[in-house]
Amino acid sequence: MPRILRFAAPLAVTILGLAILAGVAADQLIGRWFQSDLAGRAALIQKTVADEVGRLSSLGDIAGLKRVFDRVAADERVTALGLCASDGSTVAASADWPKAPICAPFDGKVRRSWSRQELAGNAVIVSRFPVPSEGPARAVFTIVQDAGFTERRSLSIVGSFAGVILLIAIAGVLGTAYIVRTMLANWSSALIRTLDPRTPTSEEPEIAPELRPVVAELRQALRDMEVSGPDAHRVKVDWSPETLQALIGRELANSQVIVVSNREPYIHERDESGEITVRRPASGLVTALEPITRACGGVWIAHGSGSADRDVVDSRDRVAVPPEDPSYKLRRVWLTEAEEEGYYYRFANEGLWPLCHIAFVRPKFRREDWEYYKAVNARFADAVVAEAAGPSPIVLVQDYHFALLPRLIRQRLPEATIVTFWHIPWPNSEVFSICPWREEILDGLLGSSILGFHTRFYCNNFIDTVDRFMESHIDRELSTVSTGREATLVDDYPISIEWPPEALAGASSVEVARQTVRERLGIGADVKLGVGVERFDYTKGIPDRLRAVGILFERHPEWIGRFTFVQVAAPTRNKLEAYQGIRSESEQAAEEINSRFARNGWRPIELLIRHHEPAEVMELFRAADLCVVTSLHDGMNLVAKEFVAARDDERGVLVLSTFAGASRELLEALLVNPYDNDGMAEAIDRALKMSEAEQRGRMRMMRELVRDNNVYRWAGSMLLEAARMRRRRAIRKRMVR
Ligand code: G6P
Numbered sequence: 001m002p003r004i005l006r007f008a009a010p011l012a013v014t015i016l017g018l019a020i021l022a023g024v025a026a027d028q029l030i031g032r033w034f035q036s037d038l039a040g041r042a043a044l045i046q047k048t049v050a051d052e053v054g055r056l057s058s059l060g061d062i063a064g065l066k067r068v069f070d071r072v073a074a075d076e077r078v079t080a081l082g083l084c085a086s087d088g089s090t091v092a093a094s095a096d097w098p099k100a101p102i103c104a105p106f107d108g109k110v111r112r113s114w115s116r117q118e119l120a121g122n123a124v125i126v127s128r129f130p131v132p133s134e135g136p137a138r139a140v141f142t143i144v145q146d147a148g149f150t151e152r153r154s155l156s157i158v159g160s161f162a163g164v165i166l167l168i169a170i171a172g173v174l175g176t177a178y179i180v181r182t183m184l185a186n187w188s189s190a191l192i193r194t195l196d197p198r199t200p201t202s203e204e205p206e207i208a209p210e211l212r213p214v215v216a217e218l219r220q221a222l223r224d225m226e227v228s229g230p231d232a233h234r235v236k237v238d239w240s241p242e243t244l245q246a247l248i249g250r251e252l253a254n255s256q257v258i259v260v261s262n263r264e265p266y267i268h269e270r271d272e273s274g275e276i277t278v279r280r281p282a283s284g285l286v287t288a289l290e291p292i293t294r295a296c297g298g299v300w301i302a303h304g305s306g307s308a309d310r311d312v313v314d315s316r317d318r319v320a321v322p323p324e325d326p327s328y329k330l331r332r333v334w335l336t337e338a339e340e341e342g343y344y345y346r347f348a349n350e351g352l353w354p355l356c357h358i359a360f361v362r363p364k365f366r367r368e369d370w371e372y373y374k375a376v377n378a379r380f381a382d383a384v385v386a387e388a389a390g391p392s393p394i395v396l397v398q399d400y401h402f403a404l405l406p407r408l409i410r411q412r413l414p415e416a417t418i419v420t421f422w423h424i425p426w427p428n429s430e431v432f433s434i435c436p437w438r439e440e441i442l443d444g445l446l447g448s449s450i451l452g453f454h455t456r457f458y459c460n461n462f463i464d465t466v467d468r469f470m471e472s473h474i475d476r477e478l479s480t481v482s483t484g485r486e487a488t489l490v491d492d493y494p495i496s497i498e499w500p501p502e503a504l505a506g507a508s509s510v511e512v513a514r515q516t517v518r519e520r521l522g523i524g525a526d527v528k529l530g531v532g533v534e535r536f537d538y539t540k541g542i543p544d545r546l547r548a549v550g551i552l553f554e555r556h557p558e559w560i561g562r563f564t565f566v567q568v569a570a571p572t573r574n575k576l577e578a579y580q581g582i583r584s585e586s587e588q589a590a591e592e593i594n595s596r597f598a599r600n601g602w603r604p605i606e607l608l609i610r611h612h613e614p615a616e617v618m619e620l621f622r623a624a625d626l627c628v629v630t631s632l633h634d635g636m637n638l639v640a641k642e643f644v645a646a647r648d649d650e651r652g653v654l655v656l657s658t659f660a661g662a663s664r665e666l667l668e669a670l671l672v673n674p675y676d677n678d679g680m681a682e683a684i685d686r687a688l689k690m691s692e693a694e695q696r697g698r699m700r701m702m703r704e705l706v707r708d709n710n711v712y713r714w715a716g717s718m719l720l721e722a723a724r725m726r727r728r729r730a731i732r733k734r735m736v737r
Contacts, residue, residue, distance in 0.1 A: 011173050011177075012169065012173050015173060016166070016169065018169075019162055019166050022161075022162070023162040026157070026158050026161050027155070027158040030157055030158065031150070031151065031154050034150035034151075034153065034154055035116075035150065037150070038077070038127075038145045038147065038150065039114050039127060041145070042114070042125070042127035043127070045072055045078065045143055046129045046141060048072075049141075050129070050132070052068055053065065053068060053131060054131050054132050054133075057083060057091070057131050058133070062091065065083060065091070066092050069081040069093060069094035070094045070095055073096060077145060077149070078143065078144075079096060079146050080094045080096045080097045080098060081093065081097075081143050081144070082094065082097050082142050082144075083139050083140070084128075084139065084140045085103070085138070085139055086105060086106050086107055086139070088103050088104050088106075089103060090102070090103050097144075098119050098124075100119050102142055102144060103142065106140065109130075110128070110140055111130070112127075112129055112130070114126075114127050119144075122146070122148050123146075123147040123148045123151060124144050124145060124148075125144075125145045125147045127142070127143045128140050128142050129141045129142075187208065189205075190205040190207055190208070190211070191207075191211065191214070191215065193205050195218055195219070195731075219731065237713070238708075239708075239712035239713035239716055240499075240710075240712055241291065241294070241295040241712060243712060244292065244295045244296070244719075245296075247716055247723075248719065251719070251720065251723035252394065252723050255392070255393065255417075255726070256298060256299075256388065256389045256390065256394065257293075257296045257298035257299075257393070257394050257396065258298060258299050258384055258387055258388065258393050258394070258395045258396070259298065259300040259395075259396045259398065260301045260302070260380055260383075260395065260396065260402060260405065261285055261286070261289065261300070261301075261302050261398035261399060261401070262344060262398075262399065262401035262402070263281055263283045263285060263302060263305075264281070264286075264302035264304065264305060264306075264309075264330060265281075265290045265293070265300060265302070266278050266319075266321045266323065266330060267279045267281055267305060267306035267309065268306040268308040268309050268311065268312050268319075269306050269308055270308040270311075276311065276312065278323050279306070279611070280614065282535050282572065282611055284495070284637070285399060287497060287638055287642075288495050288496065288497065288711045288714065289715075290322075291502070291712075292711060292712070292714075292715040294322070294327045294328060295712070295715075296715075297327060297328050298328055299318075299329045299330075299331050299387045300321075300330050300331065301331045301333060301380060301383045301384060301387060302330065302331075302332065302333065303332070303333055303334075303335055303340070304317070304332030305340075309332055310332075310334070316331070317331055317332045317333070318330065318331050318332070331383060331387055333379060333380060333383050335379075338372070339372055341372075341575075342371070343369070343372040343373045343375070343376035343377075343401070344376075344401065345573065345576060346369040346372075347365075347366075347369035347370055347373040348400055348401045349573050349576060350363070350364040350369075350576060351363050351364055351365045351369065351435070352400040352435070353424065353539075354578070355427065355431065355432065355434060356400065356424045356427050357425060357539045357632070358425075358427070358431075358632070358633045358659070359538050359539045359632045360632075361538055363434060363435070365434075365436050365437075370436075370437055373404070377402055377403075377405045380402060380405055381405055381408035381409055381412065384413075385409075385413060388416070391414075391416075392413070392416055392417065392726070393413070393416055394416070394419065394722055395409055395416055395417070395419070396419050396420075396421070396718075397418060397419070397420040397421070398420075398421055399421070399422065399424070400422065400423075400424055402420075403441045403444045404444035405420075405447075406418045406444060406446070406447035406448040407444045407445075407446070407447030408447070410448075410486075411447075417449045417450075417722045418447060418448045418449050419448065419450045419452070419719075419721075419722050420445060420451050421452040421495075421718070422445075422451065422452065422453050422458070423635050423636075424635040425458055425461075425633055425634075425661070426453055426461045426462045426465070428464070429464045429465040429467075432465045433465075438465075442466055442469060442470055446466070446470075446482075446483055449489070449722065450488070450491065450718060450725070452491060452492070452493040452718055453490070453491075453492055453493075453635075454492065454493070454495055455492050455661050456492045458492070458635075458661075459479065459491060462490055463476070463479070463490055466481050466483075470483055471483065473487075475487070479491055489725075493714050493717055494636060494661065494664070494665060494709060494714065495636045495638065495711065495714050496706060496709050496710050496711045496713065496714050497641045497642055497645055497710065497711055498711050498712070499645060499706060499707045499710035499711075500648075501618065501645045503615050503617070503618040504618060504645065504646065504648070506615065507615070507618050507619065507622060508619070510622045510623075510647075510649045513622035513623040514529075514623045516619065516623070517566075517623035518623070521566065521606055522601070523564050523602075524602065526562070527561070527562055527563065528559075528563045528564075528625045528688055529563075529564055529565075529566065529624045529625050530563065530564070530565040530566070530624060530626045530628055530684065530688075531566045531567075531623075531627050531643075532565070532566070532568065532628045532629070532630075533568040533612070533617055533620065533639050533642075534569060534570070534629075534631075534639060535569070535570045535571075535572040536570060536571055536572055536579065536583050536586070536609065537572055537579070538578055538581070538632075539631055539632055539633050540630075540634070541630045541631050541657065542569060542582065542586045543585045543586045543589045544630065544632075544674055544677055545567070545628055545630045545674070545680065546565070546567065546586060546589040546590055546593060546605060546607075547677045548681045549565045549593060549604060549605060549684065550589075550604075551677055551680075551681035552681040552685055553596075553597045553604060555681055555682075555685070556681075556685050559685070560597055560599070560604075561599060563604070563688060564602070564604060564605070564606060565604060565605050565606070565628070566606045566608065566620065567586075567590070567605065567606070568620065569583075569586065569607065569608070569609050570609075570610065570611045571583075571610070571611070590605045590607040593605050618642075621642065621647070621652075622646050622647070622649075624643075625651075625652060625653070625687070625688065626652060626653040626654070626655060626684065626687040627640070627652065627653075627655070628680075628684065629643075629654065629656050629660060629662070630655065630656075630657045630680060631657045631659060631660045632659060632674050632675070633660075634657065634659065634662070636661035637656075637660040637661065637662045638662075640654055640660065640666055640669065641666070644666065644699065644702045644703055645703070645706055647699055647703070648703075650696045650700050650703070651692065651695050651696065651699065652695065652699060653670060653690050653695055653698070654668075654670070654698075654702065655669065655670045655672055655680070655683050655687055656669035656670065656672065657671075657672060657674040658674075659673075659674060665709065666702050666705065667701075668697075668698035668699075668701045668702050669698070669702065670683045670686060670687055
């Protein structure tokens with residue numbers, strides 16, 4: 001029922017009831033008026049002719065009486081007149097004297113009387129007057145008047161009266177409803193505009209005095225709601241691109257989202273034949289952020305590193321991606337070779353990367369690299385400012401390449417909401433203090449509104465580092481750090497993958513994948529398969545893992561000829577010595593083990609050093625009996641989650657390093673110490689022997705977790721927090737005023 005009817009219908013019914021009651025009362029009143037009018041007339045007639053009737057009656061002049069009666073009955077409102085005898089007979093009467101009996105016998109004294117009677121369906125008023133005589137009356141002078149006429153008149157008056165009342169009632173109801181509705185609409189839009197953080201202060205509407213207490217109450221309630229601790233994002237929601245889009249539409253409508261990362265999500269390369277191909281890089285960050293940016297739209301700013309990148313951009317260095325179905329803009333920033341060398345290879349990857357990972361590779365810090373790092377961060381700040389459509393975009397700054405960027409953006413766009421995510425571990429304060437520019441880096445990061453890490457452990461390390469090296473106010477309960485006016489929320493947001501993964505849609509069945517992969521790699525159908533998939537990075541623990549496979553064959557020779565380990569290693573940061581070293585160390589380890597154990601066409605290790613596209617990785621995961629992720633140190637490690645997501649058959653075992661952030665969530669994996677090669681060999685043996693029922697039980701639990709804690713939740717939690725901050729800031733601004 002429309003809302004207005006809910007209000008108007010009862011009012012209309014009440015008014016209608018009152019109108020009917022008033023009509024009935026009016027009818028009775030008017031009826032009485034008409035009847036007394038008729039009685040008065042009858043009395044007047046009687047008075048006028050009484051003497052004449054008395055005289056003629058005593059003379060017994062019937063003809064005279066009839067003449068008198070006919071004369072008087074000429075009046076249109078008099079129906080008939082007559083004289084009744086005491087025996088009930090009619091002595092004399094006018095021409096229209098009714099056929100139905102009017103006279104009734106009487107004896108003794110007759111009083112004047114007046115009654116309403118029905119005569120052949122007509123209502124009449126009969127008035128009786130005793131004809132004066134000595135002693136008891138001998139005759140009754142009777143006047144019959146038409147009452148139907150008065151009743152018809154009364155009815156039409158009452159009808160008109162009720163109609164007028166009804167019209168007034170309807171007009172009243174509609175008028176009142178309209179006034180109430182308009183008032184409510186005005187009040188509620190004024191309330192909404194006042195409480196909406198996006199309403200510029202100058203455009204805040206005037207609030208009616210009677211509503212001011214309500215506004216004050218609502219503001220208090222909002223304030224209470226806004227006080228959210230570090231756990232505020234842990235709400236159970238089924239996260240998907242749709243929920244994320246709905247969240248952005250609801251909470252961040254009209255807010256521009258700008259993503260900044262070093263690595264671009266699509267790299268355009270020109271191959272030997274001159275053709276341009278598009279490659280998706282091996283990067284956990286890109287894997288996580290790409291589906292999010294697709295869901296949000298917006299702009300992604302990144303280093304244009306592909307050989308054909310410049311050939312496909314527009315005049316503003318932008319290209320729409322994904323190429324097959326564009327949904328956001330990729331804005332490329334060009335770096336000179338020297339800049340790339342100093343900022344990316346050296347400061348970020350020879351300094352900060354080993355500093356934050358416990359992999360026992362010595363970090364290298366050089367002043368000239370730091371200068372490049374600062375300059376490139378400033379270049380990206382320029383790009384953010386250029387891309388910002390207004391003063392308060394939401395900027396999602398990614399990773400250790402841009403530690404200075406949050407502060408640089410804050411200085412130029414003070415109203416921006418800056419959400420920075422550090423995709424790698426944060427070391428303890430002692431280790432971090434190795435960096436000669438530690439204060440600058442901490443200050444740069446504290447320009448963020450929100451600073452996210454994968455685990456609580458890294459958050460605590462960061463807060464301890466700030467505590468040790470900066471003049472700051474730290475609220476450990478709210479997990480906020482401030483060195484100036486604006487506090488930074490430091491919170492953990494475990495990154496994840498899209499669910500279900502895009503590559504799963506086109507994937508072949510597990511059976512087909514097992515067969516295809518075995519045929520392609522020349523592995524026998526009865527040989528069990530283990531896989532490892534990573535960038536060729538020293539933090540991934542590849543040589544140790546290969547050595548563990550060797551130990552497995554030594555300790556459990558029954559696996560010789562019955563188990564092959566396939567290691568996919570995508571070349572990365574090749575220019576750096578430490579990376580060249582890890583490659584040769586791994587190749588050597590694989591060769592050694594292969595030469596020791598290979599026989600009859602079977603090889604224990606297949607080392608595939610090339611980039612694999614997501615579909616190929618998916619096929620490998622589905623073909624495998626186990627997946628080994630034994631990073632020496634890893635912020636999260638999405639390969640572990642991808643393997644779990646790939647196994648919709650609920651089979652396969654995950655062997656996972658306790659030093660990967662993922663081990664805090666995937667507790668049903670076989671957790672191992674990547675420095676303990678013997679322990680890893682035993683874990684692989686256990687995985688190979690694990691019953692199908694146990695595999696299913698463990699895999700099911702892990703799949704539930706990855707499904708619920710997917711990448712949409714990761715981004716959604718941060719964006720929700722960002723939206724809250726924006727509301728809080730707007731409210732605070734208004735309060736201060
Ligand atoms: C890690 C970093 C990312 C980086 C990725 C690939 O996951 O956290 O920021 O993109 O490695 O490394 P690359 O240097 O090739 O971008």
